[in-house]
Amino acid sequence: MRKFNKLRLVTAACCTAVLGFSYASSTIAAETTWEQVKEAGSLRCGAAIAAPYVMKDPRSNSYSGFFVEMCREFADHLGVEANFVDTNWDNIVAGVQSGRWDLAMALNETPERARAVSFSEPVSFYEVSFLYNKDNPKLSGDVANLEDIDKADITIAVMSGTVQDKAVSESMENANIMRLPGMDETRLAVMSRRADVLADANDTNLLFHHANPEWSVIMTPDPSLAAQGVAFGMNQSTPEADVQELNAFILEKREAGEVDRMIDDAAALAAQQMD
Template identity: 50%
Template sequence: MVRLSRFIRHIFVSTLAAGCVVASAPSHADDTNTWQSVKKAGVLRCGAAVAPPYVMRDAKTGEFSGFFADLCRNFGQNVLKVKVEFVDTTWDNIVAGLQSDKWDLSMALNDTPEREKAVAFSVPATESSVSLVYNKSNPKIPKGAHSLADIDKPGMTIAVMSGTSMDKAISAAIKQAQITRMPGSDETRLALMSKRADLLADESISNMLLTQGHPDWAVTIEPNPPLAEQGVSFAVRKDAPKADLAVLNDYLSAQVKSGAVNRLIKTSVQAMLVGNK
């Protein structure tokens, strides 16, 4: 994993536009060869739980964007030569839905030992760690707070998305502060902005977007050593053939090496910042 400071140095490169569609699709479980089954059905189904800028969903149109959505779309259209459809889900169900064949790929999952027992992971498309954001005018948080010890105190409330790797990481690290689990990123951000929560625990890139969008009040704590440093990958069903996983890995490795992933990330970051204005 690369730390956020290194990641930021590489994130802002040339742009690449993308778009996605939302729909449902038939079962693909009748064929043990994952991609053969997808080609037979003519559609690649991507399980999508919202986590900006990895996966985003327009509240008005229902359309998905974000750089993992872009990668899934490009893989389906350009490698498998099929249509791509996004299946809306939650982080609590992102693994179970894949196991029950509600979709073919789960997007933007942190590769954890616990999840590896249930699904198979691709190579990482990018890497992440967990940071915390707070309002610098909050009198409960000491000026210059920079560590978990500064905020892990009784009476402190931390908002986090339920069922995510951030939830697991912060739950293991926090001993005294109260953890408030919420269904999505919109709810956690609203809790912080409305002062119902003192801090927001999220992936570093997501929190970077929040602080860039609200530089007048938002401040980040980057724990040292990094908290929950992990690769962020696609997941397929555990019984997917190794040859099929290799096809996905070859595609992702080429996208990372060529700089395409960084270009997609920049597009997603810019879209987020524009949307937050």
């Protein structure tokens, strides 16, 4: 009987220790997201440039774009200021993992990224398109599918570390892939004819086409290449309740038509900046 009582006491102590550890872990997790953001007074948003999602005015260093506006409005929802942290597409996921920022803006959900970070509901939707110069003799005639540009004498410019980089790398067997650090560099490569084709997000390429209608043509593959949602990325330690709070905020904005309005405003601003 004494042995049994002793065993019960040991078991109870172990259970108490486990419960205490679970409570401590959940407390730590809760403090790593919106509660911590509120205590800091700042929502840090990782900003890699890709119009019209995230843009930056080089003269004023001010940010714009519909993901930027969403970040600001979610910060208002939490009662804090939005703080934008410069990064690039090669490092944006690592910054979420290491806690350098609370949200990664305009992140496409891929299986690889889903193993590294948590994703919100999509804010918008994405696929890869290809823009080229209609006067390029290497692309004369009808360019209708990937086979028409997957040739050994064709160079495709793409932003390094992006979804389009991965999609093009996996889809092309013969074309040369020119990986560059940013959107400006990829566009300049096509404009200067160092590259023949620009692979980018459909919305981004459409803006570039509107700014250069006299020479640019867009080819969008059918079936779609890398079709997916564009969302916020979060550290995987973010509690489910916090993820759902962000999701509810996004769905409310989408259903009210506010996301569409933000996209239209960002597209108009991006077109002005390209003129």
